[in-house]
Amino acid sequence: MLTSTVHSKSPGSASNTSSTYDEARTQNQNQSRLSFFHEESSHPITLKFEDLAYTIKSQSGQDCNLGLPNSNSTRTLLSGVSGVVRPGEMLAMLGPSGSGKTTLISALAGRLPGKVLGCITYGGQPFTSSIKRKTGFVAQDDVLYPHLTVIETLSYAALLRLPNNLTREEKIQQAEIIITELGLTACRDCIIGSPLIRGVSGGERKRVSIGQEMLVNPSLLLLDEPTSGLDSTTALRIMATLKGLARGGRSVVTTIHQPSSRLYWMFDKVVVLSDGCPIYSGHTGRVMEYFSSIGHVPGFNFVNPADFLLDLANDVSPNRNQDEQPQDHQGRLDYIGDYISIKQFLISSYKTNLQHLVKDDIYQHAEDTTIGIQGTSPVKSCDKQWTTSWWMQFKVLLKRGLRERRHESYSRLRIFQVMSVSVLSGLMWWHSDLSQLQDQVGLLFFFSIFWGFYPLSNAIFTFPQERPMLIREYSSGMYRLSSYYFARMAGDLPMELVLPTIFVTVTYWMGGLKPSLVTYLLTIVIILFNVLVSQGLGLALGAILDLKQATTLSSVIMLVFLLAGGYYVRMIPPFISWLKYISFSHYCYKLLVEVQYTKNEVYECGIGVHCKVFDFPGIKFLGVGNIWWDVAALGVMLVGYRLIAYAALRMIKFH
Incomplete structure (x- = not known):
């Protein structure tokens, strides 16, 4: 029988960060002992994406970024995005709102409508039903039934997602283990709730959403803004949980809007987007060195790298005078022209200095050679599409x-x-x-x-x-x-x-x-x-x-x-x-009239006069009898x- 151990933190722990990492290690150790996770889901997946591009039809004839007239009726959401995340690594996608983070992670999860140009491979294969069962996707908005409890939510998910070779009791026990692993024991029997119904907290809801994907022991876990709307401590706990999952041999990819420095250093790799174009893709520890090499140095020594990256993605450079304001119409045009030149400089610097390094990383191992989505025949899989009858x-x-x-x-x-x-x-x-x-x-x-x-x-x-x-x-x-x-x-x-x-x-x-x-x-x-x-x-x-x-x-x-x-x-x-x-x-x-009255039934239609019910004007014109x-x-x-x-x-x- 499976067991899971819950370790308590001592009062004298060094810091919140170290204790949170200890929790992640403990979760990882416990996770490795869960034999109910079927073998198929434990297969490691290396996710590679190369030169991804995605466009949509724009509803207006204006450039959505500058507000200027644009004869082109399409809008580019992704352009030339590349990267790789291997088992044991956690990749973060950074960028301001509207930069394409959600579009990118939706494309990697196979949930993006339309045609995505470029190559995406999962362990050297295109996206198939077999890969789908090994992939967990947590959307930004927690879509859960508000009147179900935490244990009911996870139990029903386990009964639906786990294979038939497990008994009902084993599937329910799997849900109980997930509750313990994610620290949801205290709210086990609480309803999920909604904005109008009091239920569990935002962090607990997010952990329930993650738990639904953990049930199948995913080899690849994709999360869209898992810390959105949460306080820093709750966000740190969730990211520590994800870090523990990654250390267990999974590939974890997440979008995040504005992480603290503690969260930032949990990531192994980072992709920074600006208006759908990459300005950085690589290891987190090399970010400051790279941007310093192209002339962008933070104005002071102690700075959160995530804040610095978001400033650059938002076209806020330490080399620009932030008090400078355009004074006339010509000045506004100059200002916009300056904006475009900085953006193009960051993108061109990426193409010149980083793009070839990213592709070298993608093709580092021969066994990971990618198979493009386009121009290839689908890989045949003998796996059944559905795990349950x-x-x-x-x-x-x-x-x-x-x-x-x-x-x-x-x-x-x-x-x-x-x-x-x-x-x-x-x-x-x-x-x-x-x-x-x-x-x-x-x-x-x-x-x-x-x-x-x-x-x-x-x-x-x-x-x-x-x-x-x-x-x-x-x-x-x-x-x-x-x-x-x-x-x-x-x-x-x-x-x-x-x-x-x-x-x-x-x-x-x-x-x-x-x-x-x-x-x-x-x-x-x-x-x-x-x-x-x-x-x-x-x-x-x-x-x-x-x-x-x-x-x-x-x-x-x-x-x-x-x-x-x-x-x-x-x-x-x-x-x-x-x-x-x-x-x-x-x-x-x-039909009601026909069963209520009979053909020969009469009613008093006058003093001493009886008429057939079916001759009543309100019934006669109905055409009863069929x-x-x-x-x-x-x-x-x-x-x-x-x-x-x-x-x-x-x-x-x-x-």
């Missing part, structure tokens, strides 16, 4: 979805909404009978409209809210899209069908509808059928459009369905009468809307 993914995702969304479907506010409308409608139609046929028909139409609009408006938010999580997990190869989709559909059944059943039960008997158990049960079945069809339409709209567009369009659709439902307008003009055939509310209303056609129409909509939603999810660019 479809059925296992379905079960885990279903259970996770039920635990995460139980607060949403059965929230007090939602229960209050449904029950208040149910009781109010029951009181308004209190004990109606056939003598009030118009009112009874109105109640049936209210059923179809309310349980058409309510589930539609709720379902619209499903995929827009879960899209960031879906993109992150699917891009990591955690599960198939089909297993996620069917688990989501199955999880909605108990969540979405309980409240309509209670609603109909209360209102049906209070409203005085036919006191027949069979009719009551058929009414519930029809309403639930309508709920599923309406929900499918909402899912399709949410998957195809953004939230604002989907909400607006759903309001228009429900207004059209309301008018074409057959209750308000009986004689619809022929040129627009086709609208009722695409309205699920129309078919639901017809009950199975109505069921078939709803069935086509039920399947069709969900197929559209699935196809729309398939079209998402999972990068």
